[in-house]
Amino acid sequence: QFQRLTMPSASSDELYEMSATFNSMMDLLESNYDKQKQFVSNASHELRTPLTIIESYASLLKRRGMDRPELFAESVEAIHSEAVRMKEMTEQLLMLARHEEQWNLTVEPVDLLEQAQQLAREFDTAYHRRIEIRVDPQLEQQPDLLSVQTDAGKLRQMMFILLDNARKYSVDDITIELSLDHTPRQQGTSGKRQHTAAVTSNRCIKIIDYGIGIPTAELDKVFDRFYRVDEARVRQDTGGSGLGLTLARRIAEALGASIRLESVAGQGTSAILTLPEAPTSMPSFSANSN
Ligand code: ADP
Numbered sequence: 001q002f003q004r005l006t007m008p009s010a011s012s013d014e015l016y017e018m019s020a021t022f023n024s025m026m027d028l029l030e031s032n033y034d035k036q037k038q039f040v041s042n043a044s045h046e047l048r049t050p051l052t053i054i055e056s057y058a059s060l061l062k063r064r065g066m067d068r069p070e071l072f073a074e075s076v077e078a079i080h081s082e083a084v085r086m087k088e089m090t091e092q093l094l095m096l097a098r099h100e101e102q103w104n105l106t107v108e109p110v111d112l113l114e115q116a117q118q119l120a121r122e123f124d125t126a127y128h129r130r131i132e133i134r135v136d137p138q139l140e141q142q143p144d145l146l147s148v149q150t151d152a153g154k155l156r157q158m159m160f161i162l163l164d165n166a167r168k169y170s171v172d173d174i175t176i177e178l179s180l181d182h183t184p185r186q187q188g189t190s191g192k193r194q195h196t197a198a199v200t201s202n203r204c205i206k207i208i209d210y211g212i213g214i215p216t217a218e219l220d221k222v223f224d225r226f227y228r229v230d231e232a233r234v235r236q237d238t239g240g241s242g243l244g245l246t247l248a249r250r251i252a253e254a255l256g257a258s259i260r261l262e263s264v265a266g267q268g269t270s271a272i273l274t275l276p277e278a279p280t281s282m283p284s285f286s287a288n289s290n
Pocket of ligand 1: 165166168169209211212213214222223227228229230240241242243244245246268269
């Protein structure tokens with residue numbers, strides 16, 4: 001049990017400052033403790049749901065499996081998919097619990113198009129879901145712009161979460177789009193005549209679906225741990241943990257990237273992943289000298 005201690009405020013400046021610091025430390029500890037308690041309670045609740053389903057199908061099989069073989073396929077299917085969900089949730093929980101400093105990032109050149117193509121092949125094999133890849137013409141002409149310095153595994157995991165959401169929250173026969181874009185940005189001193197300027201590039205990965213969309217009021221909340229829009233409906237339809245976007249955003253922060261969502265309820269969602277700027281070999285900018 002957490003016991004709250006307070007120090008009386010004193011009149012002397014030093015003592016007053018010390019007591020204020022101590023009290024705010026206690027506030028911080030208390031709020032962390034509450035958050036941890038909440039986290040453990042949410043996690044247990046989320047894990048208990050698939051476990052209950054597994055338990056009830058297993059006991060059904062035990063009681064009736066012998067004389068009702070038609071129950072077999074349904075039960076095994078349910079047990080398998082709930083076990084997969086639990087495994088995914090446990091992995092995501094473990095990653096969130098281990099703070100990103102301990103993630104041991106391995107930074108290396110990663111080809112964005114290769115990553116996208118590999119994920120598209122996986123979605124095709126695993127879910128028969130088509131991912132259409134589009135590449136900005138400028139990126140196509142300058143393949144080095146398609147290469148980013150990042151952790152390949154973490155980037156892949158983040159892209160997987162966003163693609164998997166696009167798959168889960170849209171119907172099966174509609175293609176998911178993945179576009180690779182970039183926005184060149186000039187950086188240099190203004191005013192004086194400039195012959196060269198640093199050119200940097202923001203690389204964007206946009207994942208677009210034409211699915212159920214997210215109401216505007218929920219757009220920020222979906223990044224909260226365990227938050228799911230319309231809990232009852234999404235759980236039944238998709239399984240899912242409410243942890244995917246939380247983890248994706250944490251990974252983005254660790255990689256210096258950012259994720260935002262644009263969505264229209266009933267029409268679809270775009271997840272925009274912006275990777276850190278990198279100097280490019282774009283032709284240098286020359287100001288008009290006249
Ligand atoms: P999960 O998908 O496992 O529930 P996430 O954290 O990835 O968890 O997403 C949180 C919630 O945000 C989802 O439950 C869903 O309600 C909503 N959501 C996320 N991505 C999309 C999307 N592309 N289209 C519609 N809703 C989405």
